[in-house]
Amino acid sequence: MGAFLQLPVNNEKYGRILHITDTHLFANDNDKLLGINSNASFLSVIEEIDKRHEQYDLIVATGDFVQDGSKKAYQRFASQIKKFAIPCVWLAGNHDNFIYMQEVFNHxxxxENKVVLLGSKWLIVLLNSQVVGQAYGFLAPAELLFLKNTLERHSDRTALVFLHHNPITSSCSWLDQHILKNSDELEQIIENYPMIKGLGWGHIHQQQDLKWHNCTVFSTPSTCVQFKPNCVQFQLSNQDAPGWREITLNADGTLKTEVYRISNNRFLPDLSKNGY
Known part of the structure; x- marks a missing residue:
């Protein structure tokens, strides 16, 4: 199930997490996803994060790192993330080649850490919802058992859980065909383990901020193209810029989270596209 990681925090009163997702990178710098140069938009996100001069304890990256399946694209992601000089944990999305991810990211x-103990108060758990060859997500029985066992083992901590696929509807019918198919089983764990105070994902290229059984749940925008909210059919957004999310974990078990987007957005999608 991967290694175990324990991290101090810069201030014991809180921990800070940078959440990045759905970069969809290419080996070729000229390639585009739905009209957007995703390599360039990712670099723009990294540059704006760097300019903020914020301190983070951990980066969580939640899948769909590459669009073309190449090792070089994974290398692009890893080389940029390493510039932050803080730990980064990651999980696979439906577009990812897990073998390539392991090889490149380990280099x-x-x-591959699926459990992080952040400071003395918080537990971070990463779940694999990837189904190879499918766009939808599913948490295998072993993955659900792993989550429950980890929560039991660290029952004195407050938990924040990440996966790639959305476990609740996105308000986009076409996207929700590719939802986490057994979200009811995850929901039962959230109900039975009130120590889970946060749940985050990517996949839908949109921002969501909701409550689910007294748990703060959220999706984070992609670093490239954004999907238009509240749509029955596939539609791209030319209003929402590429972005990221920052999460503050407090010692009292509460969390605060906010989405940021690049300014002066020059990454506009090709609205004539009807799928990818």
């Missing part, structure tokens, strides 16, 4: 020392 860059982005070790």
């Amino acid at each position: 860059y020392r982005l070790v």
Whole structure:
């Protein structure tokens, strides 16, 4: 199930997490996803994060790193993330080649950690919802058992859980065909383990901020193209810029989270596209 990681925090009163997702990178710098140069938009996100001069304890990256399936695209992601000089944990999305991810990320020392103990108060758990060859998500029985066992083992901590696929509807019918198919089983765990105070995902290229059984749940925008909210059919958004999310974990078990987007957005999608 991967290695175990324990991290101090810069201030014991809280921990800070940078959440990045759905970069969809290419080996070729000229390639585009739905009209957007995703390599360039990712670099723009990294540059704006860097300019903020914020301190983070951990980066969580939740899948769909590459669009073309190439090792070089994974290398692009890892080489940029390493510039932050803080630990990065990651999980696979439906577009990812897990073998390539492991090989490249291990080379860059982005070790496969599925459990992080952050400071003395928080537990971070990463779940694999990837179904190879399918766009939808599913948490295998072993993955659900792993989550429950980890929560039991660290029952004195407050938990924040990440996966790739959305476990609740996105308000886009076409996207929700590719939802987490057994979200009811995850929901039961959230109900039975009130220590889970946060749940985050990517996949839908949109921002959501909701409550689910007294748990703060959220999706984070892609670093490239954004999907238009509240649509029955596939539609791209030319209003929402590429972005990221920052999460503050407090010692009292509460969390605060906010989405940021690049300014002066020059990454506009090709609205004539009807799928990808």
